[in-house]
Amino acid sequence: MPQGYILTKSKYIRGLQCDRALWLDVFNPKLARYSAEQMRRFDQGREFEYSFKATFPDGVDISAQLKRDTGAYPVLTAQLLDTHDTVDLFEAGFLYNDVLVLADVVHRRPDGSLDIYEVKSGSTLSDTYRRDAALQHYVISHCRQINTFNIVHKARTAPVDSPDSSSSPFSTIDLTADLQAAHTEIEHHIAVMKDILTHGEPATPTGQHCLTPYPCPYQHYCAQGIRQMSLF
Numbered sequence: 744m745p746q747g748y749i750l751t752k753s754k755y756i757r758g759l760q761c762d763r764a765l766w767l768d769v770f771n772p773k774l775a776r777y778s779a780e781q782m783r784r785f786d787q788g789r790e791f792e793y794s795f796k797a798t799f800p801d802g803v804d805i806s807a808q809l810k811r812d813t814g815a816y817p818v819l820t821a822q823l824l825d826t827h828d829t830v831d832l833f834e835a836g837f838l839y840n841d842v843l844v845l846a847d848v849v850h851r852r853p854d855g856s857l858d859i860y861e862v863k864s865g866s867t868l869s870d871t872y873r874r875d876a877a878l879q880h881y882v883i884s885h886c887r888q889i890n891t892f893n894i895v896h897k898a899r900t901a902p903v904d905s906p907d908s909s910s911s912p913f914s915t916i917d918l919t920a921d922l923q924a925a926h927t928e929i930e931h932h933i934a935v936m937k938d939i940l941t942h943g944e945p946a947t948p949t950g951q952h953c954l955t956p957y958p959c960p961y962q963h964y965c966a967q968g969i970r971q972m973s974l975f
């Protein structure tokens with residue numbers, strides 16, 4: 744387990760899907776297997792994220808400086824936010840309650856408050872995006888004052904001959920007013936997940952939850968267990 748934090752956003756989302764998947768993500772992530780289709784979607788998501796970040800030409804990319812030293816992200820983020828009147832940061836790190844989150848784009852306003860942009864490559868606002876955003880809001884709001892929290896997703900493509908055909912490829916939804924309400928529930932989930940990680944691997948059986956909201960990358964591993972049990 745990395746120093747300084749126990750959970751990340753992706754582990755939290757994994758834990759909401761399955762306690763066993765969370766445990767494997769923390770203690771045996773090498774078992775994960777992603778399909779070619781999943782890898783293609785990850786790549787598409789990254790490309791869309793880069794294209795949004797390009798709209799902040801002076802943005803400082805914390806991941807470019809610290810690479811995989813994720814435990815150090817919150818320290819550098821705090822230094823940069825505290826020494827600039829305004830600044831745009833990519834992959835800004837925030838840590839609260841043993842949860843580390845990295846925000847895609849953070850803009851510090853002159854009054855010190857933050858505009859947060861989370862970039863999602865889908866064209867609709869799914870429940871998973873909302874849960875993901877709610878965790879980010881929970882952590883960041885305990886570290887800094889948030890002015891707005893926005894989800895940026897793909898704008899629906901307008902027909903070429905429509906007046907909107909030259910409009911932005913990005914659609915922004917301000918979720919600031921909605922996210923605070925989820926904090927109590929998030930705190931409960933975090934406590935449950937921390938407890939799971941103090942025990943051995945859960946024996947959770949496979950089922951429908953292995954496929955939604957994402958196909959679990961440990962399906963081959965859990966299926967092996969089932970095959971061994973049926974041999975007995």
Ligand code: SF4
Binds near residue numbers: 762953962965
């Ligand atoms: S395959 Fe299913 S049971 Fe196994 S870790 Fe993934 S979600 Fe959990």
